[in-house]
Amino acid sequence: MKPVFHPELINDVFGDPAVYVDFLFEKRALLFDLGDLRNLATRKILRIRDVFVSHAHMDHFFGFDWLIRLCLGREMRIRLFGPARFLGQVEARLAGYTWNLVENYDTDFTLDATEVLSDTRARSARFRCRTGFRRENERELALSDGVLLDEENLTVRFCLLDHKIPCLGFALQEKLHVNIWKNRLDELDLEPGPWLQGFKRAVLHGLPGNTPMAARRRGGDETTYRLDDLAGTIAHISTGQKVAYVTDAVFHPANAERIVGLGKGADQFFIEAVFGDELAERAARKFHLTAAQAGSLARCAKAKFPVPFHFSPIYHDRENELREEFERAFRGQLNPSPLQQGL
Template sequence: MRPSFHPSLINGPFDDPGVYVDFLFERRALLFDLGEPGPLTPRKLLRVSHIFVSHTHVDHFIGFDNLVRLCLGRDKRIHLFGPTGFTDRVGHRLAGYTWNLVQDYPTDFTVVATELYPDGTALTAEFHCLRQFAREADRRETFSGGIILDEETFRIRVAFLQHRIPSLAFALEEKRHVSVRKNRLEERGWRVGPWLAELKRAILSETADDVPFRVWWRERGAVHEEFHPIGVLKEEIVTIVPGQKIAYVTDAVFTAENADRIVELARGADYLFIEAVFLHVEEERAFDRCHLTARQAGELARAAGVARVQPFHFSPRYQYVEEEVRREVSQAFAGSGTPE
């Protein structure tokens, strides 16, 4: 079954952290953290609709300027989420430039920034290019269950961690995955077309099984159509399974509270992207710097029951022993222990 989301690290393990999630069936992507964009091409960056920023240390947010420069003059709207104080920081970054000519642009590139609070409230502000990115449209919002974005096919959940400052971890959860059984299409003599996307939307929105659904396609200039109950189509031509889950965790001190929140957020994930900044022999240094060790990353992944763990954000001190960091994560994830 082809997955809907394709996640990948933006940079190498010693470079700025971040994960790019490409949507298989849409010209769209999500970003987790916004450090130096590295090998991401303009085409890939322009697919991004939402960005989820753990915190605004420079290695997690320096790419904001590159993104703004790329989007100027385009009909683009980008929504960013971050921790307490995030809307002010976005506004300050935009205010650092002179915008006296943007009123002549044909499009209104817009930045929407939302800062999240542990009590389930949020503050959102907008910044419009055609109005010189002046802050406007402030509004207070609420979210429940940690869900900060809820769309038709997926949701984004947040966890609040400590890094001596608030640091956010995120999980992308596909609600359900609907896969078309093409062999059954061929048996029925039906052709692929836009109706399949419409059927998936109807199923995901839980349309009643007895509702008639139009099966149609164009062939040789003619429109072919039939009507069948959605329940019959679900039974005959699709497979419905639990959706993908991708978790992203970085810049968090190892405490019992942080560990519980990470495990809960990542539980059952197909992918857990998690920092492994220090080897465990430097556990005290890791605690002082408010980061995880490689062993802690592996143990958290194991406790969460994830399918795959992808460590990143290694300290530059391990440039020549990268495999040792990876081995420590892998051994802890497998439960085989790591050297003292």
């Protein structure tokens, strides 16, 4: 299965948290967290359409100004999502600058921000360049099943975590993966083209199997198939890709249950591993996970490819210690005693 989402850490494991997820077939990307973005090429930043911020500690929100700086003056809209008080934090950052000339801009760069108030409630507002980024269109939103973003073939879900403040974990899920077999197209003398996007949409929307589908033959002629006949011949349809992201959460039973539920079956699971297990008490005081706790949570979630990150700088010369501890816990060779609570 050729993955649709291509996630990557922007910084090394000791740097500010931020994961860039590029979309294979769209001129689009999203971000998990807004740490330092200066290692990310401008062309990549300009693909960003959605940003999911776990919380507004500086190492997770420092890149906000750089994002605005590069997008200002362009006809773009970016959706931002964060925890309670997020609207005020976005507003305050924007209010720190003078916007007296923006009403003359030809473009109207826009931010649509949403703050998660609870598992079932959110509030959104708009900030437009031409109005000096004043807060507009504020409204309350109902949330269901943890869904923040629901599009034709993807969802982004959240869970509320305890970092002594509300902190959000996120999971990006492709609803279905439709892989076209080129050799089957050749056998049917069908030509790849825009009609395949219509076919994929019909599959994703769950249209009836007898729905007629127009396909284009080589040479330009059209032919018609039943949807289920075409799907059974030219495509492999499977569960879609999942990318989960969790950082800045203390270990306790409620957090553990939510983290495991969010990351369940993830193809890539980015999860913080701040301290070694020998500093478990320090991790608890600072409301972070140890590498052993993170590895065991990823194991419980049955993640395929977990990615530990957000290492404490005190391990700068001992990075392998954290990685080895994480891997041992993920393989079930290490069970840190705090993890036995509630799992």
